[in-house]
Amino acid sequence: xxxxxxxxxxxxxxxxxxxxxxxxxxxxxxxxxxxxxxxxxxxxxxxxxxxxxxxxxxxxxxxxxxxxxxxxxxxxxxxxxxxxxxxxxxxxxxxxxxxxxxxxxxxxxxxxxxxxxxxxxxxxxxxxxxxxxxxxxxxxxxxxxxxxxxxxxxxxxxxxxxxxxxxxxxxxxxxxxxxxxxxxxxxxxxxxxxxxxxxxxxxxxxxxxxxxxxxxxxxxxxxxxxxxxxxxxxxxxxxxxxxxxxxxxxxxxxxxxxxxxxxxxxxxxxxxxxxxxxxxxxxxxxxxxxxxxxxxxxxxxxxxxxxxxxxxxxxxxxxxxxxxxxxxxxxxxxxxxxxxxxxxxxxxxxxxxxxxxxx
Amino acid sequence: xxxxxxxxxxxxxxxxxxxxxxxxxxxxxxxxxxxxxxxxxxxxxxxxxxxxxxxxxxxxxxxxxxxxxxxxxxxxxxxxxxxxxxxxxxxxxxxxxxxxxxxxxxxxxxxxxxxxxxxxxxxxxxxxxxxxxxxxxxxxxxxxxxxxxxxxxxxxxxxxxxxxxxxxxxxxxxxxxxxxxxxxxxxxxxxxxxxxxxxxxxxxxxxxxxxxxxxxxxxxxxxxxxxxxxxxxxxxxxxxxxxxxxxxxxxxxxxxxxxxxxxxxxxxxxxxxxxxxxxxxxxxxxxxxxxxxxx
Amino acid sequence: xxxxxxxxxxxxxxxxxxxxxxxxxxxxxxxxxxxxxxxxxxxxxxxxxxxxxxxxxxxxxxxxxxxxxxxxxxxxxxxxxxxxxxxxxxxxxxxxxxxxxxxxxxxxxxxxxxxxxxxxxxxxxxxxxxxxxxxxxxxxxxxxxxxxxxxxxxxxxxxxxxxxxxxxxxxxxxxxxxxxxxxxxxxxxxxxxxxxxxxxxxxxxxxxxxxxxxxxxxxxxxxxxxxxxxxxxxxxxxxxxxxxxxxxxxxxxxxxxxxxxxxxxxxxxxxxxxx
Numbered sequence: 001x002x003x004x005x006x007x008x009x010x011x012x013x014x015x016x017x018x019x020x021x022x023x024x025x026x027x028x029x030x031x032x033x034x035x036x037x038x039x040x041x042x043x044x045x046x047x048x049x050x051x052x053x054x055x056x057x058x059x060x061x062x063x064x065x066x067x068x069x070x071x072x073x074x075x076x077x078x079x080x081x082x083x084x085x086x087x088x089x090x091x092x093x094x095x096x097x098x099x100x101x102x103x104x105x106x107x108x109x110x111x112x113x114x115x116x117x118x119x120x121x122x123x124x125x126x127x128x129x130x131x132x133x134x135x136x137x138x139x140x141x142x143x144x145x146x147x148x149x150x151x152x153x154x155x156x157x158x159x160x161x162x163x164x165x166x167x168x169x170x171x172x173x174x175x176x177x178x179x180x181x182x183x184x185x186x187x188x189x190x191x192x193x194x195x196x197x198x199x200x201x202x203x204x205x206x207x208x209x210x211x212x213x214x215x216x217x218x219x220x221x222x223x224x225x226x227x228x229x230x231x232x233x234x235x236x237x238x239x240x241x242x243x244x245x246x247x248x249x250x251x252x253x254x255x256x257x258x259x260x261x262x263x264x265x266x267x268x269x270x271x272x273x274x275x276x277x278x279x280x281x282x283x284x285x286x287x288x289x290x291x292x293x294x295x296x297x298x299x300x301x302x303x304x305x306x307x308x309x310x311x312x313x314x315x316x317x318x319x320x321x322x323x324x325x326x327x328x329x330x331x332x333x334x335x336x337x338x339x340x341x342x343x344x345x346x347x348x349x350x351x352x353x354x355x356x357x358x359x
Numbered sequence: 360x361x362x363x364x365x366x367x368x369x370x371x372x373x374x375x376x377x378x379x380x381x382x383x384x385x386x387x388x389x390x391x392x393x394x395x396x397x398x399x400x401x402x403x404x405x406x407x408x409x410x411x412x413x414x415x416x417x418x419x420x421x422x423x424x425x426x427x428x429x430x431x432x433x434x435x436x437x438x439x440x441x442x443x444x445x446x447x448x449x450x451x452x453x454x455x456x457x458x459x460x461x462x463x464x465x466x467x468x469x470x471x472x473x474x475x476x477x478x479x480x481x482x483x484x485x486x487x488x489x490x491x492x493x494x495x496x497x498x499x500x501x502x503x504x505x506x507x508x509x510x511x512x513x514x515x516x517x518x519x520x521x522x523x524x525x526x527x528x529x530x531x532x533x534x535x536x537x538x539x540x541x542x543x544x545x546x547x548x549x550x551x552x553x554x555x556x557x558x559x560x561x562x563x564x565x566x567x568x569x570x571x572x573x574x575x576x577x578x579x580x581x582x583x584x585x586x587x588x589x590x591x592x593x594x595x596x597x598x599x600x601x602x603x604x605x606x607x608x609x610x611x612x613x614x615x616x617x618x619x620x621x622x623x624x625x626x627x628x629x630x631x632x633x634x635x636x637x638x639x640x641x642x643x644x645x646x647x648x649x650x651x652x653x654x
Numbered sequence: 655x656x657x658x659x660x661x662x663x664x665x666x667x668x669x670x671x672x673x674x675x676x677x678x679x680x681x682x683x684x685x686x687x688x689x690x691x692x693x694x695x696x697x698x699x700x701x702x703x704x705x706x707x708x709x710x711x712x713x714x715x716x717x718x719x720x721x722x723x724x725x726x727x728x729x730x731x732x733x734x735x736x737x738x739x740x741x742x743x744x745x746x747x748x749x750x751x752x753x754x755x756x757x758x759x760x761x762x763x764x765x766x767x768x769x770x771x772x773x774x775x776x777x778x779x780x781x782x783x784x785x786x787x788x789x790x791x792x793x794x795x796x797x798x799x800x801x802x803x804x805x806x807x808x809x810x811x812x813x814x815x816x817x818x819x820x821x822x823x824x825x826x827x828x829x830x831x832x833x834x835x836x837x838x839x840x841x842x843x844x845x846x847x848x849x850x851x852x853x854x855x856x857x858x859x860x861x862x863x864x865x866x867x868x869x870x871x872x873x874x875x876x877x878x879x880x881x882x883x884x885x886x887x888x889x890x891x892x893x894x895x896x897x898x899x900x901x902x903x904x905x906x907x908x909x910x911x912x913x914x915x916x917x918x919x920x921x922x923x924x925x926x927x928x929x
Contacts, residue, residue, distance in 0.1 A: 051547055051664050071550045071664045084548040087648075088566040098552035101562065135651040146548075153552055380830035381823050388743055395739040396751070398732045402804055403754050405779060406769040413772060452678045455671040463668045473919060474679060480911040482865025483763075484885035488892060488904040489686045492693045497897045499689055524682055546665055556666035578760065585762025588867035588885065592892055605764040605868070612768050612872065621772075624765040631760035639753040 001062045001156040001189050002027045003048060008057030010043055010213075017043040018054070019213035025157075025191055027062075030183045032200035032221075033193045035210035036236065041193045042161055044210070048191065049159050050074045061156060077150030077188075081162040083142045085134040091145050092117055092130040098153035120148040123182070140171040147179075151186070160192035164199065172196075176203045197237045201225060209233050231350050234275045241281065241320050245349060247272040252349045255315050257291045261349040273352055276344040281322035283309065284341040285332045292341035295320065300336045302326065309334070311342060410628050413621035425611075425622035433599045434607035434623075440515065441603060442583045445522040449579055453530030454572075458560075461538035462546065472535065478527045486524050487592025490517060513595030518603065521589035526582045533575030534568060541567055574641045581634040585627055687908070694905040697898045705902035714884040715906075717795060721883070722863035725802035730856045733810025734848070740811070741818040759808045763868025770801055771873040793875030798883060801869040806859030813855035814848055817925075821847055850925030854918060861914040865907065 003025040010018040017040045025031050033041040046052040048059060050071035058067045066074055085094050095117045099108055108116070121127040124144040134142055143163060150158060163179070164172040180203050183190055194200050200207050201221040209216040209224065209232075217229040228234040245252040250265035252258070252272050259274055284292060295311040298319065302308075307329040309322045322342060334340055378384065383391075415422055425431060456475065460468060478486070492498045494511040504511060511517045545567065549559040565572075587605040594601040602610060604627055611620035694702065705711070739745075740752050758766065774781045774791040784791060791797045821844065829839040867885040874881040884907060891900035 049551060051551070053664075071547075072553050072555060074551075075553070076551055078548065078551040080544055080548060082544060084544040086545055086548075086563055086566075097549070097554070097562070101549070101552065101554035101558045149548075149552070381826040383836055391735065392739050392743055392745050395732070395736045399736060399751060399754070401780070402807055403757055405773055406766060406804070407754075407757065409769045409773050409779065410765060448678075452675060455678075456675040458667060459671040459675055462665050463663055463672075465668075465672070471675075471679075473915065474683065477911075477915060478683065480861045480865070480915045482867065482885050482888075482907050482911065484867045484888050485690075485865065485904045485907050485911075488888055488900050489690045491892055492690050492897060492901055493686050495897060497895065499693070520682070524686070527682060543665055550664060559665075560667070581760045581762075585760075585765070587762060587764045588865075588889075591867075592889060605762050608762075608764050608768065617772070620768055624762075624768065627762045627765050631757060631762070631765075634760040635753050635756045638756060639749070 003157055003189060003191070004058075004060040004063070005044070005048070006058040006060065008044070008047060008054045008059065010040075010047060010052060010054050016040075016213045018047065020057075021213070021215055022057075023208060023215060023218065025189060026206075027189055028187045029205045030180070030190045030192070030203065031206045031208060032204035033191060033208050033210060034195070034197060034200040034236075035216075036195060038212075039210040040213040041195075041210045045159050045161055045191060045193050048157070049076045049078045051078070075153065075156045077147075077153065077155030077158040079143070079146050079150050079158070079160040079163050081165050083134070083139075083146045083166075085142055085146055085149070087134055089133075090130065091121070091126070091132050091134070091137070094134070094145060095120055095149045095152050097149065116152065117148075120152055121145075123151075123185075124148045138171075139167045140175055143167065143175065144178075147182075151188075155188065158188050158190040160190065162193050162195070164196075165194070172199070179203060201237075209236065211236070228275075228348065231273070231275060234348065239278050239321060241276045241278065241344075242318070243274040243276065243344070243347075245272045245274045246270070247349065247351075254344075255293050255313070257293060257343055259344060259347050259349065264349065264351075271352055272349045274344065274347045274349045276347040278308070278321040278323040280344060280346040281320065282343045282345045283311075283322050283324055283328075283332065283334070284343070285334060287341055292343040295340050295342050297334060297336055297338050297340055300329075300334070309340075311340060313342070407628065410621055410624050413617060414625035415622075417618045421618055422622045422625070425616075425619035426626060428619070430599050430602070431607060431619075431623055434602050434604045435626075437515070437518070437601070438584050438603045441519050441522050442580055444519050445526060445583045446576060446580050448523055449527055449530050450572075450576060452527065453532075453534055453575060453579075456531045457534035457538045457568075458564075460535050461541070462543050475528050475531050478524055483521075483525060483586065483588025484592060486521050486589040489524075490521055490589075490593055512593055513597065513601060515601070517593040518590050518601065521593050522583045522586050525586050525589050526579045529579040529582060530572070530575035533571050533578070537568055537571040538564075570641045570644050574638055577634050577637050581630050584630060690901055690904060690908070693897070694901045697902065701898065702902050705899045706906050710878055710882070711884070711887060711903060713879045714882050714887050717798060717882065718864055718884045721795065721798040721802050722860050724799050725806050725863050726856050726860040728799075728803045729806045729810045729859045730852060733807065733855060733859075734814055734852055737811045737814035737818055741815060755808050755811050757808075758805050763805065763866065764872075766804060767801065767869040767872035770804060770869060771797070774800060774873065792873055793877075793881065795874075795881055797873040797875070798870055798881060801873050802863040802866060805866050805869050806863050809858040809862065810852060810855030813851045813858070817848055817851040847928075850921055850928055854921040854925060857914055857918045857921060861911060861918065864910060864914070 005021055005023045008018055008021050009016075019040070021040075021044060033044060035041045043052060047054050050066070050069060054067065058065055060066060061074070086097065089097065096113050099113045099116065118127055118130070121130055124147060126141055126144055126148070129137060129141065129145070134145070137145065147163075164175050167175065176199050192204070201224075204221060206219065207221050207224045208218045211232050217224055217233045224233065225237055228237060234240050243254045245254045245259070247261060247264045247267045247270045249268070250260070250262050252261045252264070252274055254274060261272070264270070264272070287294075293313045293315070295313045297309055297311055299310040300307060305326055306323055307326050309324070311320045311322060313320060320342060456471075460472065491512060493500060494504060494517060495501050496505065501512075511520075545563050546559050549563045554562070584603075585605055586603070590603050591606060591609070594603065594606060596602060596606055596610070598610065604623060608620050608623050611623065697705075736755065740748065771792050772778050774784070774797060776782065776785045776790070776792065778792070781791060789796070791800055825843055825847075826839050829843045830836070834842065865885060867883075867889070870883055871886060874883065874886075876882055876886055884903060888900045888903050888907075891903070
């Protein structure tokens with residue numbers, strides 16, 4: 001079942017939560033809505049679910065207009081950030097709830113409900129908790145029960161609001177891999193909201209980056225990471241260094257370094273900004289490579305297998321962050337306070353005001 | 360507090376002079392506890408004991424006679440009738456208001472909450488007066504009522520309406536903070552699972568507010584049965600007809616039938632004690648739930 | 655007064671519950687109260703002024719106001735003490751005592767009235783000892799104070815208790831580690847934190863005492879100019895079918911109650927802001 005969002009707007013008082021968004025979520029895909037808090041991603045999810053009413057625009061499920069359909073008639077599975085499990089019901093009763101509240105005519109009989117609930121509980125690997133209460137479970141277990149509960153009504157789409165946001169780092173990492181595998185098994189169209197770029201990139205088939213109620217970029221995770229559409233996406237997806245450059249005939253220059261920027265072929269001596277990820281900064285101990293910037297190593301921090309450097313170039317007042325493997329670091333024989341030469345291996349160049357013009 | 364003390368081996372740190380930074384010296388502690396208990400003994404325990412002692416001072420038989428005498432039974436019947444109307448009415452009002460206030464945003468919400476609080480601050484006598492002015496012979500509706508041979512004042516309807524007014528806030532005030540604190544996520548979850556509004560209220564909201572609701576009803580009931588000033592003004596004190604239990608107690612007391620007055624009082628005192636026991640149970644239940652949520 | 659936000663919530667029932675609530679409040683509360691105020695307004699200023707400024711009425715205001723103030727003040731001090739003891743110390747029977755604090759709230763006022771007068775009469779359990787010192791409580795102004803203290807007892811305890819429970823121990827430890835004595839810590843750190851809640855409880859107890867009737871009539875003796883509280887005067891006027899006189903004094907009491915409520919709302923707003 002595909003979901004089509006057609007020119008949707010939503011305001012809360014003076015605050016624009018969703019600013020004319022159009023998107024299509026394809027059948028069977030697992031999509032991440034990624035953005036900082038206040039970017040409108042949760043509101044968009046709640047609009048899809050029918051928990052919020054859009055000010056205008058339409059929501060279609062598989063081509064059929066669902067905008068005015070009440071949430072209880074939409075057949076969406078919604079997983080809440082804080083689980084929203086019914087405190088006074090056992091795990092079994094929570095999962096069975098959606099089946100038990102069906103109108104008498106459509107309600108399955110007791111044995112069917114029982115089988116279905118137990119099947120779902122084994123799917124989330126928690127069949128042994130059936131007679132426990134939510135407060136007796138850990139956060140990660142509660143979230144899996146919430147998922148089983150949402151799946152019990154055989155939703156046409158599954159919507160997850162920051163599903164792992166309230167969990168600690170280790171459980172979060174385990175659970176998101178588990179979600180990926182689960183999605184590969186059940187293949188229901190799913191959308192999940194997250195502010196964690198690593199989670200979005202790891203789990204999803206597709207990432208939609210949102211900011212200030214608008215879609216900044218929409219595409220496959222690798223594409224989003226390797227080719228951010230604008231400085232916002234660049235900054236939001238991990239650390240990034242910014243170099244001031246001059247663009248001339250499709251080449252951007254930072255000091256002695258020349259970077260290809262074919263999209264700016266027609267520009268003559270224009271100011272530009274080059275964005276480079278720390279691990280895309282090549283570091284050398286000697287000058288022998290042509291086109292490198294001279295820098296001083298101000299700080300060396302070792303974090304597990306990687307080493308992070310803070311360097312200051314001769315031209316720049318900014319600190320440049322570089323990341324390399326421990327192995328490579330030892331090979332080069334770099335020391336804190338010593339010299340180094342750096343060169344961006346991979347970069348994207350934007351005009352300084354692109355951020356304002358973006359979207 | 361206590362657990363942190365027991366966690367430390369007592370002999371290891373506790374020298375005779377060692378004292379926690381947030382603690383007072385023992386002599387001061389004991390004096391403060393003594394002073395507080397003396398105050399509470401004088402103002403809480405003694406009045407309670409005096410009721411129970413006086414009620415049974417002439418023996419169980421005298422007590423039973425006093426509470427089963429025809430006028431007493433009439434007062435009990437009338438009181439039960441009044442609460443049977445007033446409490447359900449305020450229950451429906453309380454639940455509806457708490458639902459509107461806790462689950463929705465609207466302008467004027469704080470004004471609404473303040474208005475609900477008002478009957479609590481208005482003197483019971485003024486409550487009675489308000490309805491005397493409304494229904495009395497020289498009041499707004501008095502002439503019309505007597506022309507149609509309807510009796511409100513000095514009759515059961517008048518008593519019911521002042522009791523409803525006087526106990527209006529209790530259930531709503533108990534439920535509003537409770538439902539605000541519960542939020543609306545569970546209700547939203549229920550709706551996404553296909554449940555209707557009524558089913559959501561019945562299966563999700565109601566079990567969550569059950570304990571607060573029970574206490575609200577019990578408190579409302581106790582206050583309704585004990586309502587005195589307002590009922591005294593509108594009832595006309597017709598013996599065996601418009602005397603509720605508190606008015607019956609007043610009549611007995613003024614006729615120097617002290618034992619009987621206290622015997623009837625002991626019924627209402629028992630009700631008050633049950634009310635505070637249920638309040639303690641509700642609080643104990645809440646504490647347990649808070650501990651569970653914290654873990 | 656109320657208007658629905660334009661954005662519709664998915665949770666149903668706003669129209670039904672809000673409509674029911676407003677209809678009920680209007681019928682039971684707003685219309686009857688307005689009825690009293692309009693009734694008073696019809697009597698004209700001179701008659702109104704004469705009714706509310708009669709010396710007997712003035713004497714009753716003075717008694718009601720003063721006795722309520724004293725009762726609430728006693729409760730401010732002892733209620734604060736009780737809250738402190740219940741939150742901070744452990745002693746046998748604590749849970750029971752804690753539960754009993756609500757008794758004056760749940761016990762019918764008439765029962766409280768006859769029980770207090772029995773206790774404090776010159777032959778009563780407490781009264782007989784007070785008589786030895788020449789102190790008379792029953793049928794005096796002191797009796798009014800005792801009754802009003804009794805009915806206001808739960809309020810300060812119940813407003814201060816939760817604030818005291820939530821008070822972080824770190825604050826006191828910080829104060830102590832900075833060299834403050836225990837007394838200074840209590841005075842400079844704890845009391846200011848409790849102040850808004852304590853004053854709210856004080857105002858609630860005062861509001862309740864101003865309008866109290868049942869517990870007072872038995873112990874006060876009801877002597878005009880001496881031990882007659884304002885609500886009793888209203889009852890007297892109603893019994894003599896002087897509706898206008900009663901309505902005038904009732905309006906004064908209604909305004910007083912409204913002002914105290916306004917004060918309480920202000921205090922609660924202050925307390926919430928300080929949290």
